[in-house]
Amino acid sequence: MESKAGTAETRSKLTAPDGAEVTAFESxxxxxxxxxxxxxxxxxxxxxFTALLELPSPQVVELLHASDSPKxxxxxxxxxxxxxRNFHFPSNTGLIERDxxxxxxxxxxxxxxxSPESKNLSANLxxxxxxxxxxTESSQPLVSDPTLETRSIKRKDRENKVKGSTKKSKTAxxxxxxxxxxxxxxxxxxxxxxxxxxxxxxxxxxxxxxxxRMKLLQELVPGCNxxxxxxxxxxxxxxxxxxxxxxxxxLSMRLAAVNPGIDVNLDSILTSESGSPMDSNFPSxxxxxxxxxVQGNGHRQQYQHEWHFDALQQPVWGREEVCNNYITPENSLxxxxxxxxxxxxxxxxxxxxx
Amino acid sequence: xxxxxxKPKMRPHSSLKQEFLKKWIMGLQRCSFSKxxxxxxxxxxxxxFSADIxxxxxxxxxxxxxxxxxSNASKEGSDIHVxxxxxxxxxxxxxxxNKVPTRRASVCKKIVKRSCRIRRRRRRRKCVASAPSSIAxxxxxxxxxxxxxxxxxxxxxxxxxxxxxxxxxxxxxxxxVDVMRSLASASVRASE
Numbered sequence: 381m382e383s384k385a386g387t388a389e390t391r392s393k394l395t396a397p398d399g400a401e402v403t404a405f406e407s408x409x410x411x412x413x414x415x416x417x418x419x420x421x422x423x424x425x426x427x428x429f430t431a432l433l434e435l436p437s438p439q440v441v442e443l444l445h446a447s448d449s450p451k452x453x454x455x456x457x458x459x460x461x462x463x464x465r466n467f468h469f470p471s472n473t474g475l476i477e478r479d480x481x482x483x484x485x486x487x488x489x490x491x492x493x494x495s496p497e498s499k500n501l502s503a504n505l506x507x508x509x510x511x512x513x514x515x516t517e518s519s520q521p522l523v524s525d526p527t528l529e530t531r532s533i534k535r536k537d538r539e540n541k542v543k544g545s546t547k548k549s550k551t552a553x554x555x556x557x558x559x560x561x562x563x564x565x566x567x568x569x570x571x572x573x574x575x576x577x578x579x580x581x582x583x584x585x586x587x588x589x590x591x592x593r594m595k596l597l598q599e600l601v602p603g604c605n606x607x608x609x610x611x612x613x614x615x616x617x618x619x620x621x622x623x624x625x626x627x628x629x630x631l632s633m634r635l636a637a638v639n640p641g642i643d644v645n646l647d648s649i650l651t652s653e654s655g656s657p658m659d660s661n662f663p664s665x666x667x668x669x670x671x672x673x674v675q676g677n678g679h680r681q682q683y684q685h686e687w688h689f690d691a692l693q694q695p696v697w698g699r700e701e702v703c704n705n706y707i708t709p710e711n712s713l714x715x716x717x718x719x720x721x722x723x724x725x726x727x728x729x730x731x732x733x734x
Numbered sequence: 735x736x737x738x739x740x741k742p743k744m745r746p747h748s749s750l751k752q753e754f755l756k757k758w759i760m761g762l763q764r765c766s767f768s769k770x771x772x773x774x775x776x777x778x779x780x781x782x783f784s785a786d787i788x789x790x791x792x793x794x795x796x797x798x799x800x801x802x803x804x805s806n807a808s809k810e811g812s813d814i815h816v817x818x819x820x821x822x823x824x825x826x827x828x829x830x831x832n833k834v835p836t837r838r839a840s841v842c843k844k845i846v847k848r849s850c851r852i853r854r855r856r857r858r859r860k861c862v863a864s865a866p867s868s869i870a871x872x873x874x875x876x877x878x879x880x881x882x883x884x885x886x887x888x889x890x891x892x893x894x895x896x897x898x899x900x901x902x903x904x905x906x907x908x909x910x911v912d913v914m915r916s917l918a919s920a921s922v923r924a925s926e
Binding site for chain 1: 775777778780781782785786870873874877878880881884885893894897898900901903904905907908910911914915917918921
């Protein structure tokens with residue numbers, strides 16, 4: 381998959397003078413796939429990367445920093461053709477040298493890749509050409525990323541770490557300073573130990589997305605705010621989901637015990653139900669139905685629940701068993717209590733009608 | 735997708751509760767409640783089942799977990815009329831048939847992911863690192879798998895999707911618990 385992206389670069393490289401051709405080219409057989417990839421429409425959630433190129437630079441930097449969205453990703457087909465035409469190499473010899481150097485370095489680290497050479501090439505391209513094609517080139521491999529956002533990204537992650545540490549320590553400072561000078565193109569602040577190559581960009585965007593959503597989850601699940609570390613937070617979330625599911629089971633069992641005949645009067649009640657809030661409706665819904673069914677309590681003993689529930693006669697205890705440390709359920713109960721008091725009269729009247 | 739677009743998914747609880755309640759009661763009516771000699775476990779299953787379907791249909795197919803929940807339920811022939819009644823109330827009948835292709839597509843995805851996982855497992859055995867980062871990753875990966883098993887249809891999601899679905903699932907579970915609990919306490923109140 382990354383090879384397809386790599387071959388886009390190889391093909392564009394071929395348009396350059398032949399002296400630049402290096403031993404790295406072996407991925408030419410993927411040109412058909414590259415065609416398909418390029419002619420494929422951009423994905424739904426990705427805006428055009430090259431649209432960013434027309435923005436003034438500070439806005440772009442801000443966008444890239446603030447976003448957890450794949451704004452970095454997916455060039456449209458026409459733009460790919462455009463900058464391939466504008467693709468020039470400043471110095472072929474310098475490129476050849478760096479190719480030799482990096483092919484020795486990165487081949488050890490790329491055993492997981494399908495075409496280490498194309499990846500090598502993409503790395504070289506960033507070094508050789510200052511910033512213009514580097515960022516625009518990065519759009520091509522990024523096209524593959526959102527469409528194939530499977531666990532292959534984890535492979536890239538491992539790679540990127542190794543590659544980043546070997547190369548970026550040399551050229552990170554140069555890269556960022558050069559970025560600042562070439563104005564109309566996208567600037568990415570390359571952190572030390574992190575690359576500006578396409579894959580680490582995509583990886584960074586993805587990580588930011590995930591972290592943002594994890595933060596939302598932490599806010600939602602009570603007690604997760606103080607915990608740091610993804611594994612523990614995920615533990616809490618898992619516990620929360622499991623407890624909620626267990627509560628649903630428990631409550632449905634409880635309801636099954638209480639009212640075998642809940643559907644009897646529901647038709648009439650539903651038709652008379654207006655848009656009033658749910659809490660005040662509950663008593664009127666349920667009370668006329670529940671009243672004759674209290675004798676169903678004998679079935680309780682058939683439970684095999686871990687909570688040893690016999691709490692129809694002990695509603696307070698049962699409720700406390702179920703409420704862990706939620707705020708919202710207790711609020712709903714409280715509101716229910718106040719509305720229930722106001723409706724008991726109404727329920728008595730209904731009882732008489734029954 | 736910027737963060738702010740996630741917020742509209744968490745609708746105000748009151749409207750969601752009402753919707754859930756309506757659909758749930760409709761489903762309960764359709765269930766085989768008419769048999770007076772249903773055992774308590776059957777009744778419990780019916781209640782839970784209709785509650786789950788009502789919850790899922792309240793999402794109108796916007797989330798992945800709701801779709802897979804409904805498609806799982808539609809598979810069994812016995813309860814399909816319940817599903818159809820709940821879904822049909824919102825003129826959503828074509829959605830029921832549309833769930834089936836999703837299921838097939840997700841099965842294909844599952845096969846692809848499984849094969850990728852196998853390939854990766856072989857590679858992992860080559861380089862078993864004891865670096866703390868890889869240990870942490872391993873832990874996180876394990877928990878992510880557990881989460882996938884908890885959320886309906888979770889095995890087919892990538893990580894970002896999984897977290898969003900978890901968010902949505904937790905809110906709807908809370909709504910479900912709230913509604914059921916108030917109904918149960920109403921019944922208790924009636925018995926006093």
